Amino acid sequence: MEKTMLRAHTVKRRTIEFTQDAVPQLIPGHALVRVHHVALCGTDLHIWDDDYASELPLVQGHEFVGRIEAINFGTAAAADGLDIGTAVAVSPMVYCNECGPCQAGRFNVCESISCLGCYEDGALAEVVRVPISKLHVLPESMPPRLATLGEPGSIAMQAVNRGTPVEGETALVLGCGPIGLLATLFLVERGVKVIASDLSPARLELARAFGAVATLQAGNGPFPSAEQQLELDSWCQLSGPTLVIEATGVPASFENAVRLAAPTARIVQVGISTGTAALSMREVPFKELDIRGSRNSLNLIPAALEVLNRHQDLAYQLVTHGFEFEQLGEAFETMLDPTQNVGKIVINMPAGSPA
Structure with missing residues (x-):
């Protein structure tokens, strides 16, 4: 039968x-x-x-x-x-x-x-x-339902790897959904100082728990505000973060990534949408920015699970x-x-x- x-x-x-x-x-x-x-x-x-x-x-x-x-x-x-x-x-x-x-x-x-x-x-x-x-x-001590985070964790880890993080540098993570939060954790694990941004105060609170040294709430007028810009500057050795991970897929957020990134910075676009961003034809070449896409992962589920298990x-x-x-x-x-x-x-x- x-x-x-x-x-x-x-x-x-x-x-x-x-x-x-x-x-x-x-x-x-x-x-x-x-x-x-x-x-x-x-x-x-x-x-x-x-x-x-x-x-x-x-x-x-x-x-x-x-x-x-x-x-x-x-x-x-x-x-x-x-x-x-x-x-x-x-x-x-x-x-x-x-x-x-x-x-x-x-x-x-x-x-x-x-x-x-x-x-x-x-x-x-x-x-x-x-x-x-x-x-x-699965790692022996890991509850199976937590291990469902292995796949999204691998997406976040791929984005971090694409950014080639350097210990001690400052990164800006735009978007504190699961991918942004996991990217924050993986960056912190590699000795990177992370500043996180999101519309939601609750998500920003989580970002701090995941290791962000500072958070910037977007959505209340110009971003960043003068006060937020001062805080961002205080964490950056150059005139802006040297690594930006854009995890929302919102065109305006990608535009912010280009605008806020330091000269010679790497920008990783992992958020996806059908939207179209408007970029200055001067800013990318004048800053000599590296803009890198990130999709799926190169079999990083085991590596993501190892970090999540800890x-x-x-x-x-x-x-x-x-x-x-x-x-x-x-x-x-x-x-x-x-x-x-x-x-x-x-x-x-x-x-x-x-x-």
């Missing part, structure tokens, strides 16, 4: 249908993972709202952890630590290994890149089949809401509510512990 499982399909705008579908067949080089927890991010919200490049219907979910239920190494040698029952985080990125970027080791911008839960069916299902190479063993107290502060699988629609509605101060929402799947 064929085994079945429960899956959540986003079938059209803001509409989720639960179905009983066949459990995937195990094939060589793959594992079946019973999903325990799935975290939701802004991309998930856009997909649910049918405001993304994804095609519906789709099984969403790309930030997830679970336990190996079955594994077939095929012709490959057994991998260290991977066995039935092992708790794993899963990399959702799919790349071809053949295009120019892949051949250059930049598979995070593969010309035919895909992502589980974004462009093909993902983890809002009881069981998923994934290649063994996508499995990352800072579980901070990780817990990022996970602000938990819902059961059958409450998925309510979870998305909560993300729309600005009064909820949503950080990360974790969906507790039927096999998982309470979120």
Whole structure:
């Protein structure tokens, strides 16, 4: 008799249908993972709202952890630590290994890149089949639901790596959502002084907990104000921060990054939107700025998990809401509510512990 499982399909705008579908067949080089927890991010919200490049219907979910239920190494040698029952985080990125970027080791911008839960069916299902190479063993002392932060952590770490931080320098992080906060933590770990900016006082308070030496609230008139500019200057050896990470995707914020950056600074654009920024054709060359994009990550989930495991107290502060699988629609509605101060929402799947 064929085994079945429960899956959540986003079938059209803001509409989720639960179905009983066949459990995937195990094939060589793959594992079946019973999903325990799935975290939701802004991309998930856009997909649910049918405001993304994804095609519906789709099984969403790309930030997830679970336990190996079955594994077939095929012709490959057994991998260290991977066995039935092992708790794993899963990399959702799919790349071809053949295009120019892949051949250059930049598979995070593969010309035919895909992502589980974004462009093909993902983890809002009881069981998923994934290649063994996508499995990352969780640190032994790390609660699985916190490990859902491994994927967004890898995005933030990629942005930090792209910025080539130098110990002792001052960085400005624009945007204190989960990516900005995690970038702040990773920069502080590398001896960088971080000044963080956001519209929300609550997020700025979190940024200080994550290690920011100063915070600047945007949105109340010209940014920065004269007083804020003095504080920014007091932390900068040059006339501005030498590293800026833009984590909002708001065009005006990127314009601020260029305006506030010191001459010769590096600017990392990790926030994404369809907006268009207006830049002076003088400022970038006159300051000789390095503007660097950052997308996905180069398999940085294990490195991100290692840092997060040492800072579980901070990780817990990022996970602000938990819902059961059958409450998925309510979870998305909560993300729309600005009064909820949503950080990360974790969906507790039927096999998982309470979120």
